[in-house]
Structure formats: C-alpha cells, structure tokens
Amino acid sequence: MGKPVVAVIGRPNVGKSTLFNVIAGDSISIVKDTPGVTRDRIYADCNWLDMNFTLIDTGGIEPESTDIILSQMRQQAQIAIDNADVIIFMTDVRQGLVDADLKVADMLRRSGKTVVLAVNKVDSIQKFGNDVYEFYNMGIGDPMPISAASRLGIGDLLDAVCSHFDKASASQDIQDDRPKIAIIGKPNVGKSSIINKLIGTSRVIVSDIAGTTRDAIDTVIVHNKKEYVFIDTAGIRRKSKIKEELERYSIIRAVTAVERADVSILVIDALEGVSEQDAKIAGIAHDRGKGVIVAVNKWDLVTKDNKTMNEHLSNLKRILSFIPYAEYIFISAVSGQRLYKLFDLIDMVVANHALRIQTGVLNEIISEAVVLQQPPSDKGKRLKIFYSTQAAVKPPTFVVFVNNKELMHFSYVRYLENKIREAFGFRGVPIRFIIRERQDK
Structure with missing residues (x-):
C-alpha cells in the first residue's frame, strides 16, 4: 500500500506553493542525476509526527479570464478528487469568499472525499479572526486560519490532515499481496x-x-x-x-x-x-x-x-x-x-524488490569487494567498513557502518552496489544505501 496522498487545491494567488514549500521544507529531494525530475517541485515526500505522506501542489496557471480560472480550478479539483486521500482546499481571507470557491466546494462536497479547509493569509487573529467565519458558508467543515508566509497554524493544519490518514489507509485492502x-x-x-x-x-x-x-x-x-x-x-x-x-x-x-x-x-x-x-x-x-x-x-x-x-x-x-x-x-x-x-x-x-539477503552472506560479499578494491582515503585516513546489514525491502535497503561518512565517496557506493548486483542480481530494482558512522572500538 502506498503512502497517503494529500493534494493542495485553490485559486491562483491564494498561497498554494508557499504552503507546499513550507510543509515540504528541506525534505524535497533534489536528485542530481535525474533529469528535470524534482526541479519542478510538483510533489514531495513529507512527514509529520511519524506520518509519511506525499504532498501534491496542483499549482498551475493564471489565465486572464475568470471563466478559464474556474474551469482550471475544476480540472485541478477533479484530479485531486480522483487521486488524493485528503484534500487541502485553500482560500484567501483578504479576498474573502468568491464564487469560484463556492463552485469548487460544491464539487468537493459531492465527491465524499476528506477535505480540510485552510483560510490563508491570516497573519493576525485580532485583525482577520472574524473574517474567517465567512468560510463556514461553504459547508465543508471548519475553516482553519493559517498564514503560510508567516508559518502560523501550519502544525494544527497538519494535525487535522494526518488525523484522516488511518481511515484513508484502512479504506484500502492492506492484505492485498497481488503484484x-x-x-x-x-x-x-x-x-x-x-x-x-x-x-x-x-x-x-x-x-x-x-x-x-x-x-x-x-x-x-x-x-x-x-x-x-x-x-x-x-x-x-x-x-x-x-x-x-x-x-x-x-x-x-x-x-x-x-x-x-x-x-x-x-x-x-x-x-x-x-x-x-x-x-x-x-x-x-x-x-x-x-x-x-x-x-x-x-x-x-x-x-x-x-x-x-x-x-x-x-x-x-x-x-x-x-x-x-x-x-x-x-x-x-x-x-x-x-x-x-x-x-x-x-x-x-x-x-x-522483496528479496532479503542474509547478513553473513552480505558481509562476505562486501569484504571480498574491499579486498579487490581498496576503500578511498583522504589525508592519510582510510575508509573502514565495519559491518553491513539489510534494513528493508521494497526497495532493498542496506545499512553500512563505517569509521567516517565523509570518506564514503559516491563512486565507492556505486562499486559496492555493482558487487552486490553481481552476486544477487536485483535486476529491475533500485538499491538504496544508508551510511552510518561508528567509532572504531
């Protein structure tokens, strides 16, 4: 079963991308050797209080004419409805409740999907607090005042979003082991x-x-x-x-x-x-x-x-x-x-993808690899590999304990990966490595 998917939808300029960047924070992986994949930041793997989820920014364009905006929002909402487990519907307290918001709210209500209503740009509860009440008129639950730019109310918003995850995962058959x-x-x-x-x-x-x-x-x-x-x-x-x-x-x-x-x-x-x-x-x-x-x-x-x-x-x-x-x-x-x-x-x-390798066999392969090609050294310090073990499957993930993380060059990880593949195949699946430091006893 995949992670829950959370989609952010709303009109242009209500602050969707700002919220996306705040929640995703540094967890957006910029993958160096993958062309153009994460640069456009449409989606990110995020976590909040041990809950992992995929966040999607439905972002998009700002055409001039209002009816195009509405049709774009409808398309976005439809995609979010089709694909997301929880939808964050963003509105803007300073522009107030507008017709396009009401129409999308109507679609969301009919879809039966879980919606969390966020009212953005509430930088001060004293100043804008009463304006938030207007958004109850949409009839899709309690509006949550937030300010993405000032990072106010984000924790409460994520608590509300995550409170729906168990239901989302429970609605999928967890014991389904068909490929x-x-x-x-x-x-x-x-x-x-x-x-x-x-x-x-x-x-x-x-x-x-x-x-x-x-x-x-x-x-x-x-x-x-x-x-x-x-x-x-x-x-x-x-x-x-x-x-x-x-x-x-x-x-x-x-x-x-x-x-x-x-x-x-x-x-x-x-x-x-x-x-x-x-x-x-x-x-x-x-x-x-x-x-x-x-x-x-x-x-x-x-x-x-x-x-x-x-x-x-x-x-x-x-x-x-x-x-x-x-x-x-x-x-x-x-x-x-x-x-x-x-x-x-x-x-x-x-x-x-689900293959597990015994720790003894894995360490034999790695010791052999180290004998064949010495680990890198820097300023007289040489990398030592103490021990490795397989921590997870789907994808196969190996933890390697070393004396100094800095010495573990990308090229040497690639070399170890090739040796493991030579021994066990792993055709068609990526292999992940986690490098951990341990002091030499």
Missing part, C-alpha cells in the same frame, strides 16, 4: 492498448474530446492462474492549450499511480524514441524506489535490420542512465508481440 503494476508514460504511447490486449477486450474508451476524464482504473488480469493488478494512468487526453499544464497533470497522475504500485512499466513509443518527458516519468518511479520495466511499444512498425534493437537499446540506456538497473522489452500492443513475456519480467522484478 501491482503501474502503466506509466506520455499520452498516446499505447498504455491502454497494452492493457486491452492483455485482457482481450476494449475496456478503456479513450476519446479525443477535451476533458474526457476517468479515474485511473485498476484492472485485474489473470495469467497462469495468478492475479495481477494493473493501475492504468492512460485515457486522459486533455486538449489543453497549455502544454505545461498537461505535463503537470500527467506527472501528478503518474506519481499517485506509482505510489501504489510495486513495479512501474514505462511505455515508450518506438517510432518517437525516448524523450525528456519519458525520463521525468521514469524518475518518479526511481525516486520512489519502485521496480522499473521499460516497454518499447509499436516495435512492429519499426523498419529493422540486425542492428536496430541494439541501437535503440543503447540510445534508451544513454538517456535513462540514472536507472541502469531497469529491464527492457520490445513489444507491440497491436500484434501482441512479446506481450506475455511481460508477466515473466514482472514476476522477476517483484521477487527482486
């Missing part, structure tokens, strides 16, 4: 077609009319008497004039789908090749420590000779170099070519 697979990728690469071919029916009706949305639908597919849950993020083709908005929405969808999955299948169009947007979407799965399979679709349409596949593969691996562990498969959703091999790959990646 969960998120199908991610840009629009039109054939995500729905893959699922339709695996089921054998045309289930996802995708039309090109603007605004035809549906939720990410979970599809159960049985293969060799085993059930797999496919989480599909396809079918949303908003004919939006604003390309960034479309990208933002597809990223939000991908985040929420990946969060719930064990394995992500990144679908790439063989004719278009791999793009920066694909790398961004792959980065979401990598950041969240999920298994990754890259499926190159429409392979039947590519004119081939005996070098074509290798050329494609090396190009893909170059652009997606930050996920060197990913598995690749060339398929066609239309002809069904290699489609059922996906299940073998999924089984392998799911098993690797």
Whole structure:
C-alpha cells in the first residue's frame, strides 16, 4: 500500500506553493542525476509526527479570464478528487469568499472525499479572526486560519490532515499481496492498448474530446492462474492549450499511480524514441524506489535490420542512465508481440524488490569487494567498513557502518552496489544505501 496522498487545491494567488514549500521544507529531494525530475517541485515526500505522506501542489496557471480560472480550478479539483486521500482546499481571507470557491466546494462536497479547509493569509487573529467565519458558508467543515508566509497554524493544519490518514489507509485492502503494476508514460504511447490486449477486450474508451476524464482504473488480469493488478494512468487526453499544464497533470497522475504500485512499466513509443518527458516519468518511479520495466511499444512498425534493437537499446540506456538497473522489452500492443513475456519480467522484478539477503552472506560479499578494491582515503585516513546489514525491502535497503561518512565517496557506493548486483542480481530494482558512522572500538 502506498503512502497517503494529500493534494493542495485553490485559486491562483491564494498561497498554494508557499504552503507546499513550507510543509515540504528541506525534505524535497533534489536528485542530481535525474533529469528535470524534482526541479519542478510538483510533489514531495513529507512527514509529520511519524506520518509519511506525499504532498501534491496542483499549482498551475493564471489565465486572464475568470471563466478559464474556474474551469482550471475544476480540472485541478477533479484530479485531486480522483487521486488524493485528503484534500487541502485553500482560500484567501483578504479576498474573502468568491464564487469560484463556492463552485469548487460544491464539487468537493459531492465527491465524499476528506477535505480540510485552510483560510490563508491570516497573519493576525485580532485583525482577520472574524473574517474567517465567512468560510463556514461553504459547508465543508471548519475553516482553519493559517498564514503560510508567516508559518502560523501550519502544525494544527497538519494535525487535522494526518488525523484522516488511518481511515484513508484502512479504506484500502492492506492484505492485498497481488503484484501491482503501474502503466506509466506520455499520452498516446499505447498504455491502454497494452492493457486491452492483455485482457482481450476494449475496456478503456479513450476519446479525443477535451476533458474526457476517468479515474485511473485498476484492472485485474489473470495469467497462469495468478492475479495481477494493473493501475492504468492512460485515457486522459486533455486538449489543453497549455502544454505545461498537461505535463503537470500527467506527472501528478503518474506519481499517485506509482505510489501504489510495486513495479512501474514505462511505455515508450518506438517510432518517437525516448524523450525528456519519458525520463521525468521514469524518475518518479526511481525516486520512489519502485521496480522499473521499460516497454518499447509499436516495435512492429519499426523498419529493422540486425542492428536496430541494439541501437535503440543503447540510445534508451544513454538517456535513462540514472536507472541502469531497469529491464527492457520490445513489444507491440497491436500484434501482441512479446506481450506475455511481460508477466515473466514482472514476476522477476517483484521477487527482486522483496528479496532479503542474509547478513553473513552480505558481509562476505562486501569484504571480498574491499579486498579487490581498496576503500578511498583522504589525508592519510582510510575508509573502514565495519559491518553491513539489510534494513528493508521494497526497495532493498542496506545499512553500512563505517569509521567516517565523509570518506564514503559516491563512486565507492556505486562499486559496492555493482558487487552486490553481481552476486544477487536485483535486476529491475533500485538499491538504496544508508551510511552510518561508528567509532572504531
């Protein structure tokens, strides 16, 4: 089960991004070698009093005309309603209650989702306290006065948000151990077609009319008497004039789908090749420590000779170099070519994602690695590795105890990772390392 998802929605200029940055604080991971993934800060992993959750800023644009603002807000609200466990609905005490707020409140009320109403820019209770009461008129619960800029009332707001998490997680079946697979990728690469071919029916009706949305639908597919849950993020083709908005929405969808999955299948169009947007979407799965399979679709349409596949593969691996562990498969959703091999790959990646290594065996491998390549040293001090153990699975996470953290260079961690992979495989899944310092006894 993934972490709860909290979405922030509201009109332009009510302070959504300020609140997002305050709550996310330093916990926004800027991943150096992942192209453009966390730079646009649409989502962040946050925690509050031992509660972990994913925060989404539905942010967006500020068009001139008011009816466009309303339709944008409706779209944002709809996405939040589809994907979030708890919604923070932000309003602005200084502008007061406006018509657009009431219309969105109406949608939220009908959705039955948990909503926490935040009234922002209340820098002084003496000055603005009475104005907060006006927001009771929306009929979606008690308005909470906050000031994102002055960091007032944020703790109470987060307490209110977190109080709903247990219900959110209880509403999902925690004991469900079927493999969960998120199908991610840009629009039109054939995500729905893959699922339709695996089921054998045309289930996802995708039309090109603007605004035809549906939720990410979970599809159960049985293969060799085993059930797999496919989480599909396809079918949303908003004919939006604003390309960034479309990208933002597809990223939000991908985040929420990946969060719930064990394995992500990144679908790439063989004719278009791999793009920066694909790398961004792959980065979401990598950041969240999920298994990754890259499926190159429409392979039947590519004119081939005996070098074509290798050329494609090396190009893909170059652009997606930050996920060197990913598995690749060339398929066609239309002809069904290699489609059922996906299940073998999924089984392998799911098993690797949950693989545990005995501590004794792990330390043997690491001691051997240290003998083969001496640890780095600096100003006469050499790195010593005392002991390692596997702390977690999904993704496999190793704690390494050393004499000095500073001496543990990134390149040496990479070297140890390669040695562990040589010994145990871990194909298709990322490996995490936590370096801890311990004094030499």
